[in-house]
Amino acid sequence: MNASSKFVYLFGSGRTEGSADMKNLLGGKGANLAEMCRLGIAVPSGFTISTEACTEFTQRGRTPVLALIEAQVLHGVAFVEAEMGRKFGDATNPLLLSVRSGARASMPGMMDTILNLGLNDQAVLGLAAKANNERFAWDSYRRFIQMYGDVVMNLKPSSKEEHDPFEVIIDMLKEKRGVQLDTDLDASDLKELVQRFKSLIRARTGHDFPTDPWEQLWGAIWAVFESWNNERAKIYRELNDIPQSWGTAVNVQAMVFGNLGDHSATGVAFSRDAGTGEDLFNGEFLVNAQGEDVVAGVRTPQQVSLLGSRRWAELAQVAEAERARSFPSLEELMPDIYTQLLHFETTLENHFKDMQDIEFTIQEGKLWMLQTRNGKRTGAAMVRIAMEMLQQGMIDEKTALQRVSPDRLNELLHPIFDPKALASAVPIARGLPASPGAASGQIVFFADEAEAWAKKGKAVILVRQETSPEDLRGMSVAKGILTARGGMTSHAAVVARGMGKCCVSGAGAVHVDMKARTMTIGGMDYAEGDWISLNGSTGEVFEGKITTKNAELSGDFGRLMALSDRYKRLEVRTNADTPEEARMAHSFGATGIGLCRTEHMFFEGERIVAVREMILADDESGRRKALAKLLPIQRGDFEGLFAAMSGLPVTIRLLDPPLHEFVPQDDASQRVMAADMHVSLGKIKMRVDELHEFNPMMGHRGCRLGISYPEITEMQARAIFEAGLNMRAKGIDVKAEIMVPLVGTAREFNLQAAVIRRVADAVFAERGEVLPYLLGTMIETPRAALVADSIGKVAEFFSFGTNDLTQMTLGFSRDDAAKFLPDYLKNGVYEQDPFRSIDQTGVGMLVQMAVQKGRSVRPGIEVGVCGEHGGDPASVAFFHRAGLDYVSCSPYRVPIARLAAAQAAIGV
Numbered sequence: 001m002n003a004s005s006k007f008v009y010l011f012g013s014g015r016t017e018g019s020a021d022m023k024n025l026l027g028g029k030g031a032n033l034a035e036m037c038r039l040g041i042a043v044p045s046g047f048t049i050s051t052e053a054c055t056e057f058t059q060r061g062r063t064p065v066l067a068l069i070e071a072q073v074l075h076g077v078a079f080v081e082a083e084m085g086r087k088f089g090d091a092t093n094p095l096l097l098s099v100r101s102g103a104r105a106s107m108p109g110m111m112d113t114i115l116n117l118g119l120n121d122q123a124v125l126g127l128a129a130k131a132n133n134e135r136f137a138w139d140s141y142r143r144f145i146q147m148y149g150d151v152v153m154n155l156k157p158s159s160k161e162e163h164d165p166f167e168v169i170i171d172m173l174k175e176k177r178g179v180q181l182d183t184d185l186d187a188s189d190l191k192e193l194v195q196r197f198k199s200l201i202r203a204r205t206g207h208d209f210p211t212d213p214w215e216q217l218w219g220a221i222w223a224v225f226e227s228w229n230n231e232r233a234k235i236y237r238e239l240n241d242i243p244q245s246w247g248t249a250v251n252v253q254a255m256v257f258g259n260l261g262d263h264s265a266t267g268v269a270f271s272r273d274a275g276t277g278e279d280l281f282n283g284e285f286l287v288n289a290q291g292e293d294v295v296a297g298v299r300t301p302q303q304v305s306l307l308g309s310r311r312w313a314e315l316a317q318v319a320e321a322e323r324a325r326s327f328p329s330l331e332e333l334m335p336d337i338y339t340q341l342l343h344f345e346t347t348l349e350n351h352f353k354d355m356q357d358i359e360f361t362i363q364e365g366k367l368w369m370l371q372t373r374n375g376k377r378t379g380a381a382m383v384r385i386a387m388e389m390l391q392q393g394m395i396d397e398k399t400a401l402q403r404v405s406p407d408r409l410n411e412l413l414h415p416i417f418d419p420k421a422l423a424s425a426v427p428i429a430r431g432l433p434a435s436p437g438a439a440s441g442q443i444v445f446f447a448d449e450a451e452a453w454a455k456k457g458k459a460v461i462l463v464r465q466e467t468s469p470e471d472l473r474g475m476s477v478a479k480g481i482l483t484a485r486g487g488m489t490s491h492a493a494v495v496a497r498g499m500g501k502c503c504v505s506g507a508g509a510v511h512v513d514m515k516a517r518t519m520t521i522g523g524m525d526y527a528e529g530d531w532i533s534l535n536g537s538t539g540e541v542f543e544g545k546i547t548t549k550n551a552e553l554s555g556d557f558g559r560l561m562a563l564s565d566r567y568k569r570l571e572v573r574t575n576a577d578t579p580e581e582a583r584m585a586h587s588f589g590a591t592g593i594g595l596c597r598t599e600h601m602f603f604e605g606e607r608i609v610a611v612r613e614m615i616l617a618d619d620e621s622g623r624r625k626a627l628a629k630l631l632p633i634q635r636g637d638f639e640g641l642f643a644a645m646s647g648l649p650v651t652i653r654l655l656d657p658p659l660h661e662f663v664p665q666d667d668a669s670q671r672v673m674a675a676d677m678h679v680s681l682g683k684i685k686m687r688v689d690e691l692h693e694f695n696p697m698m699g700h701r702g703c704r705l706g707i708s709y710p711e712i713t714e715m716q717a718r719a720i721f722e723a724g725l726n727m728r729a730k731g732i733d734v735k736a737e738i739m740v741p742l743v744g745t746a747r748e749f750n751l752q753a754a755v756i757r758r759v760a761d762a763v764f765a766e767r768g769e770v771l772p773y774l775l776g777t778m779i780e781t782p783r784a785a786l787v788a789d790s791i792g793k794v795a796e797f798f799s800f801g802t803n804d805l806t807q808m809t810l811g812f813s814r815d816d817a818a819k820f821l822p823d824y825l826k827n828g829v830y831e832q833d834p835f836r837s838i839d840q841t842g843v844g845m846l847v848q849m850a851v852q853k854g855r856s857v858r859p860g861i862e863v864g865v866c867g868e869h870g871g872d873p874a875s876v877a878f879f880h881r882a883g884l885d886y887v888s889c890s891p892y893r894v895p896i897a898r899l900a901a902a903q904a905a906i907g908v
């Protein structure tokens with residue numbers, strides 16, 4: 001960079017040097033201002049100081065950058081003066097400027113805008129005379145000092161209570177005058193404020209408020225550059241993956257005023273409805289106001305269009321006559337301006353081919369556009385806008401697919417809070433957004449009570465320290481689940497997602513006292529029966545009852561899904577343990593079951609008794625007796641799954657968790673179990689002790705159980721084959737895939753495979769017919785990935801259990817990681833929760849290696865993933881690149897994975 005490099009880019013009616021494709025250099029705001037000028041849209045003239053100047057500033061400081069850009073800034077101001085016919089710092093007809101930051105990506109709240117720059121004790125008189133409005137001029141001046149004092153001169157509150165020292169002075173003056181609103185203050189009051197503000201600045205900063213407009217301008221420019229490295233901006237960048245190296249541009253632009261009387265106004269508008277996506281121009285404005293007044297919410301803004309105004313009146317219960325008199329639309333009030341605004345809006349939407357969020361000001365009957373950008377929108381609006389723009393021929397199919405963030409589909413699938421009810425709700429605690437949706441209910445602390453209350457027709461929220469498989473029934477009837485401990489792959493989170501049930505997990509501020517049946521949050525006690533509400537999409541917990549409404553799956557949603565399927569290569573299966581889950585997932589487009597965790601079936605009703613009988617048995621024959629009771633029940637389970645997924649693969653995993661999970665750990669429940677099973681309490685306690693493990697996740701679980709107790713594997717295999725044959729007899733097309741969990745060596749797999757194949761042969765001989773099936777394995781220990789070629793020689797398919805693979809590769813317990821993961825994320829050890837989004841560089845390498853090794857010995861071997869990562873868009877993209885055949889995820893994530901797979905295929 002040297003003095004001849006270009007740092008300042010002009011925009012206006014006479015000359016425009018930037019354009020929309022220069023976002024990297026001019027920031028989003030600057031590039032779009034230039035583009036609007038190119039489109040012939042009325043924009044107050046100005047110039048943009050490039051992001052490169054900011055980078056120079058960060059590296060070299062003020063003086064060298066001043067030397068680089070001074071002449072260009074002077075030239076820029078002269079250009080604006082000429083375009084607007086005013087002079088910067090002039091005592092009779094002053095040009096006032098706004099100064100705003102504008103990075104490549106929008107960073108809301110990074111730096112406040114400075115308006116009315118250029119005012120001083122002389123210019124204010126000129127402005128008053130020119131506008132013929134003394135009050136307006138002094139109000140502009142005091143607003144400027146206030147913003148400048150805060151943003152540039154860094155005037156901070158002297159105590160925590162003070163909040164905003166300028167507002168304290170305003171409030172004191174209003175009290176003295178006996179008035180309520182800022183607008184009640186007259187010109188002489190505002191003059192007084194100006195003097196008081198200046199004194200305050202002198203007293204607090206030791207500097208005078210600068211009266212030289214050029215000093216004001218340079219102060220503002222440096223403040224914008226410095227703001228790039230303030231704490232707020234750094235945190236925002238961290239959270240949104242914005243590189244520090246980008247820098248921000250500075251936009252210096254002529255002021256236009258929406259507060260110059262009844263022919264002036266200011267507003268914001270959207271080319272389509274940001275909430276629903278409806279193709280309806282809508283927005284709000286205020287007559288005789290500055291931009292900040294519209295957002296401040298002191299006055300009720302009016303609607304831009306007549307249709308919007310009528311809809312608003314209906315909601316606000318304002319009669320038509322009253323609406324037309326007190327809240328007329330811009331369309332009625334200033335029809336010519338409205339037509340022009342509509343024209344600008346249409347031009348911009350057609351040009352950018354996306355929904356636009358615009359800001360405008362009307363100064364004494366002339367319309368000016370101040371900003372345009374692609375508007376933020378809800379998940380529902382995203383889908384509708386993308387599909388309607390595709391239909392309208394504005395965008396092509398690939399663009400439509402790219403326009404929807406897969407994660408946002410969540411909002412369409414789960415019940416949501418009624419936005420009106422939510423507006424006044426304040427969260428009392430926050431946890432992880434473990435399973436999306438919204439739920440309100442009465443607190444219960446025990447799963448069996450959840451069931452009892454639900455039977456009585458009550459809506460309940462199950463609140464637990466953490467959940468265990470024993471809580472399954474209670475969870476399934478609860479409206480939502482709140483846990484104080486546990487991460488995104490904790491039991492509560494995984495199970496809730498599978499059920500499509502709202503869950504907030506790991507809410508550390510929640511202290512549960514099971515004995516007292518209370519939970520405490522920040523000193524407030526909540527008892528059993530009290531109402532709370534959960535937002536599983538944000539992790540927020542609210543006091544009381546908030547009304548919810550059901551999700552509507554619109555036609556656009558269906559069309560988006562069909563389009564995704566045309567582009568994606570990955571199949572999307574589901575993790576489902578019950579026929580209901582399987583049917584739901586099928587309706588969401590799952591093309592098979594990628595994981596049925598058979599242990600989940602063991603908890604329901606009478607089965608747990610048989611399971612416990614098996615666990616308590618002293619020898620193999622005792623175990624076989626108990627297993628014989630389970631066989632018909634399991635067979636029935638599998639029949640249901642095969643029926644729900646006719647023609648599609650159903651992958652069934654053999655028993656996986658350590659046996660201690662099936663026996664109660666607390667004394668009271670052990671006593672109940674002893675009585676129910678007619679055995680001594682001592683025997684139960686002894687067995688529980690025997691089952692105790694220091695590290696159960698690395699203990700006696702997975703195929704290790706089947707190797708110690710082959711009779712369990714036998715029973716499960718028999719149930720699968722018999723169910724398959726029974727269903728085939730009923731005309732169901734059965735595609736069974738049997739999966740052995742947690743293997744690390746080919747020998748482990750072979751031992752289990754021998755049992756399964758022996759049972760298959762026996763069943764087929766008994767029935768006189770054969771059921772084709774695949775026999776494969778999970779790849780979920782690092783060793784299995786490392787020796788995937790030797791395992792691939794014997795296993796017919798692989799399914800990556802990335803939950804365990806992550807846990808074992810990283811050495812993090814998935815149930816305990818929530819304690820330290822926030823520190824890890826904050827310190828950049830991992831960019832994201834590795835249990836949510838796959839650690840591509842570490843765990844991902846094992847996946848890639850295992851795929852290659854597997855295919856090297858068994859070309860075309862079916863490879864999928866069934867860990868939680870199967871429903872995470874970034875992970876889905878990785879699995880696409882790694883060449884997997886399918887991902888499997890909880891039912892509610894199936895549509896998300898379908899869209900993510902399509903995006904991966906078109907290379908987003």
Ligand code: PEP
Nearest residue numbers: 780801802803804866867
């Ligand atoms: C896994 O480990 O990724 C997996 C799917 O199995 P589970 O979560 O049941 O251990």
Ligand code: MG
Nearest residue numbers: 780801803804
């Ligand atoms: Mg596992």
